Amino acid sequence: MRWIAILLCGWSLALTATSTRAQGAGQAVVVALDDAISPATAAYFEGALDDAIDAGARLLILELDTPGGLDSAMRDIIKRILASPIPVVTYVSPSGSRAASAGTYILYASHVAAMAPATNLGAATPIPVGGSPGGAPTQPGAEQPEPASDDESAGDAQPASQPDEVAPAGTASRRKAVNDAVAYIRGLAERRGRNADWAERAVREGVSLSADAALADNVIDLVAASIPELLAAIDGRTVELATGSVTLATEGLTLQRVEPDWRVELLSIITNPTVAYILMMIGIYGLLLEGYSPGAIVPGVVGSIALLLALFAFQALPINYAGLALMALGLALMVAEAFAPSFGALGLGGLAAFVFGSIMLMDTDVPGYGVNLGVIGGIATVGCAGMVLSAWMFARSRRAPISTASEALAGECGVADTPLAAGEAGWSIVAGETWKIRPTAPLEAGERFRVIDREGLELQVEPVRATAQH
Template sequence: MKIVLFILLFLSFLDTSNSPSKIFVIKIDGTINPVAASYIHDSIEKAIEENAECLIIELNTPGGLLKSTRLIVSDLLSSEIPIVVYVYPSGAQAASAGVFITLASHIAAMAHGTNIGAAHPVMMSEGGAQNKKDSTDVMMEKATNDAAAFIRSIAEKRNRNVSWAEKAVRQSLSLSETEALKENVIDLIAKNLDSLIIQLDGKKVETAKGIKTINTKNANLHFIEMSIIQKILDIVSDPNVAYILLMIGIYGLIFELSNPGSILPGIVGVICLVLAFYSLHTLPINYAGLGLILFAILLFIAEIKVVSHGLLTAGGIISFVIGSLMLINTDISNDFLNISLTVIITVTILTALFFAFALGKGISAQKMKPTTGTEGMIGEVGKALSKISSDSGGQILLHGEIWFATCKGDEINEGEPVKVIARKDLNLIVEKFIENNNK
């Protein structure tokens, strides 16, 4: 019996040892943000748990945030399994933050028709003195020096072209895939994923656990998708989406406060504001720009209640546009982190229309004369059913109901029209109604 068990265990071991290896693949197609950093971190952990041969990151990015880039690079440099960054498909790029991530991989590969480079930090400037370094220039120099030191350390760690890496930061140099291979920036060129896997077989790399030989022969590919939450957060991390959510949230709260009990606008407004604040938290927000947007909202509200002949609206529009343009600051990034001018103009027009019509109509409705209840009777015209004087009251017919009324002013004879001017408890105070002199 023991011999049978031993044979079964031995056969089980052989079956396990001959089982095909696993290769995990993820795709980063967009900006580098906290969601992308979380996605890569979770994928590396899953690949380690599943004892994968390697993790392939298909990369196509115009750049992203330096903080998120540092987190990704840290995960790549300390990974226990080989990380392969593959700039793919044709036409893709590894620009700005993508350069740091590609250089930090154990094996860097590019597809035909791709490029890498242009990693110079970009900062939005608000102007400076001529022939003199202002605070913006100093911060720009600090950011450049910091990024250059960062990329040098990465290139040295992975035995890649340190000189070119620094020039990519300081001079915004960019290379095609063939030039990158020649300059020792990447390790290989592959036309597609199948070609890449074939070339990876037998490659030796140094991981956090030591030398690892990649075995991709007959390997099974496992594609890891972003979770639903990550996909949602990735969408709202777009500056344009964050900007629109912020506006919807503000509209919702204003509408709820001006029409208490509406409920739905308030719920939608709070949800949109929470998502907007998450997105703005992940983006380099300029609080001066946010302040101008809020000031513009106040000007629009003031226009509804104060007669300014359009001056407050004009000021609100100017403040809104300037604030929107200033809302996002960028460090290691490009125009992809700025809010689209088309979106800004569209939202500005819709905001002006919202306050000019929608909110204006709501406030006008609140100021309308009541048509029901006690207040609704004031100003109504009825008919005297008896003689009415200021000393002794009488009865009037109003809305098909008989009311006791007293007179203010001239005595009112039976059958004459009367106008309600006030109410005291269950008694109405009326005056003679003259149709040609309707007050």
């Protein structure tokens, strides 16, 4: 019995020591999202969360500063947070940052929602990509449908009109998007025990809150000036994970920042709207140059790669296809100007369509997206310069002397190989080719003559001396 007691005591001490070592060796992974929510940022977050889980991290801290972003990428992030086996703490930081639009949903989904002083969240109204086909897109500040009454389910889509009324154009699609977003954010709020009514207002009315006001309204859990202060404040807090409740032990945690790898960086660069726009233009002009000079190879290869990368980026970006069609029409008209000169009508029309299409290409109502106007202006200027150069070259070619065909032989000179009488046929070299010649006056061997006309494959010539006498 004594040996059994000793073994049990030793085992208990070993477990205590192991637990103490585990607590001392714990770490928190820090991930920073400081741009629009996109497929690249979603891939970055998911990869960091997987690595944190594999490394046995105690929790993941998401430092957030975003104007919003794409709904699909936002939902990917939220799905991973809800299913995470470790707590995810979203911290809007540093001071001056915001968690607008998509950031508000992520903040509501997190196990712990925290903000630094002088930060804000809200303006979570959904904006349909490319605009609503039946009316204006829903956006913060626009006239919104009235909030649902207390006895109505906020997540259920309401009828667009009474049976004897006609709903305004676009109302049904807009209300569907808003009601879907309301149901989504209320579900997140109810799961985390946060203010669901204010969440609905953020979606329906586009309202925002400062950090202190959000804390007072039970929208977030705490306000902290730094990550160490945040860790101290949440130590001992109980959160609900997908696997059950867990009490946070954040005292003494070491911080490990995870930076995006080269694949995420590359995806982030390619899906930048301005970069995608430039890639598309490189692709189009590369293929055009290859068409003008078949066999050049390099323009075709570079253009094909750039165009494929642009198309890959466009499938992840809020593209306005009317703008894309206008750009294609503009390029076609500018190319047509080079082949069928219309005194600038085709070229100027194509340039206008190209510029308007470029401006419309990205749905700038989606926060964080839009093509730099300076880039559009630069590419439009280059296109205009190319059109002017083509017109100048065409005009110059009209004024240039004829250098081919029968007309080019008139005035060419040659030397008679043998003496020829007037009207007698002979052979001689003219313009590097052997021609049958028939002089209008006698020619001596070695005498120079000038071409005055051509009949079939025979040249009418006259001695240079006769020309001089004239």
